[in-house]
Amino acid sequence: MKLRKFTVLAFLLSLAVLLVACNDSGASSDGGNESDSSDYPNKPIQVVVPAGAGGDTDRNTRIATKYLSEELDTDVVVSNVGGAGGSVGAKQVLDSAADGYTVLAFHNSMIINDLLELADFNYEDYQLAGTSVLDLGNAFIVSADSEYTDLQSLIDAAKERPGEINIATETGAFTHLQLLAFQEATGTEFNLVDVGAAAEKNTALLGGQIDIIPTQLGLVQEYIESGDFRAVGIMADERLEGAPDVPTFAEQGVDITFDKFFFWAFPKDTPQEIVDQFTAALENVTNNADFQAELEPLLVEPLYMSPEELQAHFETLTTEYKTLHENSQ
């Protein structure tokens, strides 16, 4: 009996040792910090996408990594770390070694996670590297047989039946903020229903469980073409080149705009030379004609913002989002 217990114990111990060993190897890569950063990159770079596969964050990042690995002459590997509106993956990057081999690829929700206290950190805790993609197609989509043909009919209906029209969102996501802005700008009230991420929103609209979904135009154009969906408008200054038929909100008298930008960030204290090298690669990628061509059918555009520009953009948006969020409470 004693011997048996001992065996089990020894087994558990060996398992623990194995785990610690894994841990050590993680810690020892910290040592990479001190090594010469001039030979960066000399091993694969891990890109953390804090969202699941199949969505636009994942898509935009993966397309960029194809070109980044050419630019940097090393493998650039995406790993999806979902959870808590993206704050789990973002936190993981924050806690990883600042050696330039772990980078976060995320979007505006970083600000929103902080606002809604899903995260106790924000962009200032990172070493920003720049942006790669801009999505101006933040649209309201309805079913093709919907009674809402334009924003005005939607607003009228919402005023007539406040809180009764179902509009999809994911609590705490970028679209949530758009809805708050829309309600405030038009003095309306909708029933905000959390139906999940992009693909689930499409499902809910196809299944008729919801009246309107706010989503990226590029993610639903197939359904618009097939005659299932219709775009009511996009929250941009101008119509999109790739979708000239979709009017802007401003044209319809509702002056709200949103841009969804996809940025890259390293953990704080990553050597400046390394970040500079990555940033330069990012800029080259956005200028690459093949990259641009690949983005075109997705209704998003390449956009390079330097770390400084990105920092400034973050500051502006944070103030803007904060006001929106406070007004809605």
Add this chain to the structure above:
Amino acid sequence: MDLILEGFSLMFSFDTILIILAGTILGLIFGSIPGLTATMAVAICLPISFGMGPSDGMALLMGLYIGGVSGGMIPAILLNLPGTPSSISTTFDGYPMAKKGLAGRAFGLGIMSSFLGGLLSIIVLVLISPPLAKFALNFGPFEYFAVTLFALTLISSLSEGSLAKGMISALLGIVFAFVGSAPIDAYPRYTFGMDALGAGFNILPVLIGLFAISEMLKVIEERKKNTINQKKIHDYKIKGLGFSPITFIKQGWNFLRSSVIGVAVGILPGIGGGTANIIAYVTAKRQSKNPKKFGTGIDDGVVASESSNNAAVGGALVPLISLGIPGDTVTAMLLGGLVIHGLQPGPLLLEQNGPIVYGIFAALIIANVFMLIFLYSGMRGFVRLLSIPKHYLYPAIIALCVVGAFGVNNRLFDAYALLFFGIVGYIMIKTKFPLTPLILGFILGPILETNLRRGLQLTGGDFLPFLTSPIAATFLIIAALSVFFSIFKTQKEKKMAEESKKIAS
């Protein structure tokens, strides 16, 4: 028909066949190693597929998918370790069969069921996916809530004796699923201020810890007592397919029912193969004339589990191909893969990219055939695994489990969770609590909660629509009957037991 031929011609180039072959083998390897899954195989190979053309890329992924789902039966039958969530219930009868020296029969039946179940679901996918997908759209939060509740009532049939213990186990599973950000409002629950707990426990470390680590702990403990049955398992002889054709014909109805369950569960986004095999197993047990024999190494159990999990593959692809909606984690990644290959998934995919879609169908069929050939020809080899002394084999498997758990999200936390659930599982085995209800509670709890809350958001807090939706109402009635029936049966059994005691005395 032309399109099907065109699809096959796309796949019947030497290179593409080789790619499917490689994908299937790699998938089988991933599936057969506890801790590595089809999801991981696809995740790792996704970037590789981007370097290929769209048809070769998708061919590779289909091979991985089929292989990954099928490989799980190897450790399930030989070692009582479910390699993937899809093969949980394969262990119930597959392992007892192997213990009796019938590993060849278990493999034979398992492989044949996998192949035919997979084939059937692909045929369904090719022929009637648009109307099926349209029907699946009728499932909103109310309907999901009802279906999930029904699936939870299956716990009573998985409780092996004590219903109370089964319920406690299931509730424990639901409690573990609470940890992390709540669905809908992302409110952190039971995180104790630890960031790592913010994302909750991942299904993989929970499953592998509960079933694999605990099983290995148990075996280590038993090793001192006796060297159980090790000899028996590799002393057997495989003749032909491992079973007579008549055996399989007898399983015809069971096979068909389990495959249909697999397809149906696969179609519903979010539920997937991990649940399909359990539902099919329980249904087979309930409809059987000898439910008592389930768990002792009966053919029906292996057939039900293995046909349903492969059928779920075709099911999960139905909404992906016809509507652009992923049915499980693998298809979510395939969705990403399609987009990056420049194929816009959605209702027009078939129309605009017909040849490629039919190429995908062809690749699935080819991969299915390769899976059949490989598993059959490898059967004798797999069993050799058992001749490796356990003190070499188990540490290696454990190392792979840890690697697999770590690989889920590249977080060490998941490896610790694996250890934790290993200990939980071991304690549960020792105290005779069934493990399967826990995993079912863990998978279904969040689905139930999410859809309840979504439904209530839709109705503004009104419960009535949960009862007035015809589909939801049907499932709720079945759920109620299922509970009532199992209580009635336990009572009856108790009475019979008492009476037979009286007669005996």
